[in-house]
Amino acid sequence: ENFEQTPLRRTFKSKVLARYPENVDWNPFDQDAVGMLCMPKGLAFKTQADPREPQFHAFIITREDGSRTFGFALTFYEEVTSKQICSAMQTLYHMHNAEYDVLHAPLADGRDLSGMEDGDGTPGTKLQRFNSYDISRDTLYVSKCICLITPMSFMKACRSVLEQLHQAVTSPQPPPLPLESYIYNVLYEVPLPPPGRSLKFSGVYGPVVCQRPSTSELPLFDFPVKEVFELLGVENVFQLFTCALLEFQILLYSQHYQRLMTVAETITALMFPFQWQHVYVPILPASLLHFLDAPVPYLMGLHSNGLDDRSKLELPQ
Structure with a gap:
């Protein structure tokens, strides 16, 4: 740094x-x-x-x-x-x-x-x-x-589990059961829902639901597509989607890690039944910035701390 x-x-x-x-x-x-x-x-x-x-x-x-x-x-x-x-x-x-x-x-x-x-x-x-x-x-x-x-990408369910675990640790009142029992339950007792079915299990403070699409439905996708259109606008989403189909080098830039992931996952999901076959790093760690020099198509996400001047961002020519 x-x-x-x-x-x-x-x-x-x-x-x-x-x-x-x-x-x-x-x-x-x-x-x-x-x-x-x-x-x-x-x-x-x-x-x-x-x-x-x-x-x-x-x-x-x-x-x-x-x-x-x-x-x-x-x-x-x-x-x-x-x-x-x-x-x-x-x-x-x-x-x-x-x-x-x-x-x-x-x-x-x-x-x-x-x-x-x-x-x-x-x-x-x-x-x-x-x-x-x-x-x-x-x-x-x-x-x-x-x-x-x-x-598998059960994003909403995993987020709920993590937030409830964190709440249990920081709350002045201890949870109903020892914290380890909830972790054991998620890892060993909650089964993967069969295709086309939903599963509801108990978290620390409330129920957690995850749903798995059937083989005749679109693949599992648990990220908010609406948020991408709200962040970028329809025209920019179509331009980004076109760049992905044409296999351009795509670099996303945001102060929020989750937004980088949401946009990258949405663009690649919209390509179905095609798949992005090239370098795919929605969140690029600071220690791997040299990946941007790759002479191949890629889709990567770069984090901004909010103080950087985007015009001074040094990118490979």
């Missing part, structure tokens, strides 16, 4: 803390892929002054044989209780502010170092100075994620 950012605006490397079950014979666990796609930009820190609402998004893991596994992630923020981590964040801010002061100190001839040009003729680095974290005053929060990996 760019070190010109203040420490709270940077992202850090994430890792999988736990998984259950440890492995499934027909669906080996890809720790690196799950880690990157649950938190595509890495671990993030915030304080009590920042918005910390839970965010849901779906993702796809494509294997070497072309098979796909669906993931559904709910990202939330949890208070950091480790004094060591809080102290490290404070130290990062001291280092950041010290570098800012050095870069903005006037030279002997009165010039500002931050305004000087680098060797390539570009303006020198300009850091922003923010004293936005004080260990004695602020509460530090770190992002965490709970995720379900499934062979």
